[in-house]
Structures are given as C-alpha cells and as structure tokens.
Amino acid sequence: MTETFSCSFRATELDARDGILRVVDQLKARGIPDFRVEEVQIALAEAVNNVVEHAYAGTAPGDVLVRCNLHPDQLWVNINDAGTPFPNGTLPEGKLAEIGDDLDSLPEGGFGWFLIRELATDIRYQRDEDKNQLSLCFSLQLQGPDVRTS
Template sequence: MTPIRNETCLELSFPATEVEASAGIAQLSAGLSQQGLPDHMADDVKIALAEAINNVVEHAYDGIAPAKVQVTCRLERDRLDILISDTGNPMPGYQLPDGTPASVETDLQDLPEGGFGWFLINQLTSDICYERHQGCNRLSLRFDFERQP
C-alpha cells in the first residue's frame, strides 16, 4: 500500500479490512500533513476519514467479500477534497444518513454503541455528498479552512 503523490494530490488504495483501513488512515493522515494540511485541521480530517472508511469496512462490505477502498485527496490552498470509493453495498435508500446522533437520554447500560459517526462527519466537514454510479459508492468530503499564520 504505497500512496501515489504529487504536489496537490494523494491517492491510496487498500483492502477493506479493519487492519488495512487503520494503516491506510494513518498513511493518508501523514501524507496530508507532509503536503501541507494545516495543523489545526489534522484531527478533524483524521476523525472524519476514520469514521467514513470504517463505515465502508463495516457496512458496505457487510455480507460480501471485501474488495478495495480507493481514497483520493486533493489539497488546495484553502480546502481539502476527499473522495472515498468502494464497490460494496450501496447506502440504504441510495442516500446519506441524516446525521442525527443517537439519543443518550437513557440509562448508562443502555447507551448505544454506535450512531454517532455520521453526526461527527457532518459536523467536521464543510460539505458531504454521496452517489452510487455503475456499482461504485462515491463519498465526497470537503473541508474548507483558512490558513493560520
């Protein structure tokens, strides 16, 4: 899993498994840092990447053999665009979840294990878009930012 890099683009493809996803997220985060992603954006980007990629591993390939996850990152002066592609199952209803967090108004032992990922992704990104095209899921994440002095 060697990323393809140029001045503004970073591409990485890896098998949709937990171990490979974890390594891929770490490589992408390091590569974006090397390409000049502002430090104040690094954590937000890593969290959103991890949530989105882990959703692919856990849900898109649920019940089918995992294939590859392709991630393309394009870093511009004041924004980062990330495209995550896979050939797994489509999103339910072919649309993004609404991003409403799971309720925490319950007893401690009844707290949900999940249900916060899409809420986090929505909160951390400037824009998010999903499409299913020719058997491929395409999730686009955009992060707008101002360069800090």
C-alpha cells in the same frame, strides 16, 4: 493549483487503519494544521469504518480508494468502493443518538454520521454503475483552536 495524492487498501479493519494513517501522514507532510488533520482523520475513519462494516457486509472485503485533492483553501477527500450502495441512494441524516442518564446504556453507534456532518463543510455521494463515491470537503482557512483573533 491542486495537489493530488491517493492510497488504496482492502476493506478490513487493520488495512483501513493503516490506509487512514497514510492519508494523515500525507496531510501532515503537506503542512496542513494539526487541528484540521485531526478533524479529517476522525471523519475519514468514520466514513471508512462504514465501508468496512456496511458496504462490504456479508461479502469478501473489496478495495477502498481514498483520493485527496488539496486546493489552497480546501481539501476534498474522495472515498471510493464497490460495496453495497447507501439505502435509497441517500446518505444518513446524522442525527445524534439518544443518550439517557444511565451510562451503562449508552448506544454503541449512532455518532459517525453526526461527526462527519459536523466536521466536513460539504458532503456529496453518488453511485456510478457499481461504485460508491463519497466526497468530503474540509476548509483549510486559518481557523480553529490554535488561531487567535484580536
């Protein structure tokens, strides 16, 4: 059986933070293990931050809809917006940014898509008419730092 919940918010930094926290609260209330909720929160924050910074860049902030479909063994998080599509309709590769020895010259960005790709088990993107839909899948099978095997 699939359980669904959603929230929407304006694509501003403050509203996005509040929206992400609402999703996190819903996941915790449904008994998702803490380590998995933390992974979803990181990936969701990176994806929504991209919507705020890039999809609505140069325009008035639009709406973001986050819809979660909770299955017994997986969670799909769908992020919808009416901002600018990804260049060439393709998701970024998610290569880790070059990091040198000089700590003062660490890049400010370049980690988001790497993190999203590391944390999600499946990622899908499509552009329908004037809407972006990014779907992130997370495994809910018992694994992670809190689970021990013998």
